[in-house]
Amino acid sequence: MREVSFIKQNKEKWLSFENAIFNNDFKDPDELASQYVHLINDLAYAQTYYPKSKVVDYLNQLAAKAYQKIYKTKREDTNRILSFWKTEVPLICYQYRTFIYVAFIIFSTFTFIGAISAANDGEFVRSILGDDYVNQTMVNIEAGDPVAVYKSGSNWGSFIGITVNNLKVGVLSFILGVFGGIGTVYILFQNCIMLGSFQYFFYEKGVFWESVRGIWIHGSMEIFAIVIEAAAGLLLGASILFPGTHSRFTSFKHGAKTGIKILISTFPFTFSAGFLEGFVTRYSNMMPNWLSVGIIIITLGIISFYYLIYPFQVQKRITKTSHI
Structure with missing residues (x-):
């Protein structure tokens, strides 16, 4: 036929x-x-x-x-909760994987812009991060501990404060998607420009590796989660702009419901990142390279598998089962 x-x-x-x-x-x-x-x-x-x-x-x-x-x-x-994490979210991520890919493209582009801007303008980093932060970090670098800023405060205080802040960023990134996704892109822009310029600053000072083995212990899950939350915001925006065969309101309700599920799925990773930042990152300069790098690879591997690989496995299993 x-x-x-x-x-x-x-x-x-x-x-x-x-x-x-x-x-x-x-x-x-x-x-x-x-x-x-x-x-x-x-x-x-x-x-x-x-x-x-x-x-x-x-x-x-x-x-x-x-x-x-x-x-x-x-x-x-x-077991509704188990099915949500084991099947429902992965299927949603598979179905709307394009939004995840687009979010990563935007993330990479803005981060690159941040790094290039810092490389071509000596004052750019200060304009983004502030004089106090830059001055303090330079003092820390001279003292031989580039990521000493993550050692301030108590373990629990850092964990709670950082986690709450990251949750606010994620929720805001999703909610602002209601403006056709523009608000989400703006939140991603702010964070990526900061990340790109921040990492270039350490590179320029000759302590790039020291910063990576410290910051990315918690940053792997933290940044990845922000990208997934941005994907949820973009999905919400697309549901309004492109309703398809449905009414715009019906499409919006569906986009909001689906986006919220994606957003909620990032919370355990955000909590994990906050825990690592509060209790582990502060000891990075005392760790052997193999341990800090191992933590980074494991955390990045877990969240990457869940959002980029596991959805395909679930979809394949479902299709195969349906044919039996």
């Missing part, structure tokens, strides 16, 4: 199913499961005969949405 005929033959069925999923219009879980089987069959057919077609991506996304509904309405499934 030609692709055009395949789409024409099934288009109304897909749109009807999508509308029911989107508006939570399935009263009978068995009816939903039955429709889901038909959808998976169509997906398998499209993957076989039209592997490079956009219809494959569309059916993949629709199947992911349907699976989430089935998973939530299965009568025998009582």
Whole structure:
């Protein structure tokens, strides 16, 4: 069958199913499961005969949405919290992975701009970080402890203060997505310019490695979480700007609900980053290189796996199970 005929033959069925999923219009879980089987069959057919077609991506996304509904309405499934972290969030991240990729591109671009700006303007770092911070850091560098600023205050005080601040940044980044994503981009811009200029400052002073092995002990999870939170904000903005076949308000409600789930998923990583900054980073200069680098690799590996690799594994498992 030609692709055009395949789409024409099934288009109304897909749109009807999508509308029911989107508006939570399935009263009978068995009816939903039955429709889901038909959808998976169509997906398998499209993957076989039209592997490079956009219809494959569309059916993949629709199947992911349907699976989430089935998973939530299965009568025998009582562990809602486990299913949220184990299945629901990864499926959402797979479905909206483009927003995560875009957030990382924006993050990399702005961070690079921050570093280049610091390299070409001797006063740029001071204008971004402030004279007091720069002067104190220079004193710390001369004293042989570039990241001594992270040793100020008590362990618990640092942990709580840093965590609360990072949570505020993440929530604000998401909420400001309501302005078509512009607010989210602005928050990301502020943090990335600071990060780029900050790291270049240490490079210029000849203590780049010392800063990396200290700062990124907590920074791997902290910065990665901020990028994921920005992706949630961009998703919220896109739901308003591009409602598709739904009303703008319905699209916004769906975007807000989905974005909040992504935002909540970052909280454990934000807490972990705060704990590391409050209790571990302050001892980085006492650690052997293998230990500090090991912590960085492990923390970065965990959060990278959860958001960039595990979603594909969950999606693959679901598709495979549905074909059995």
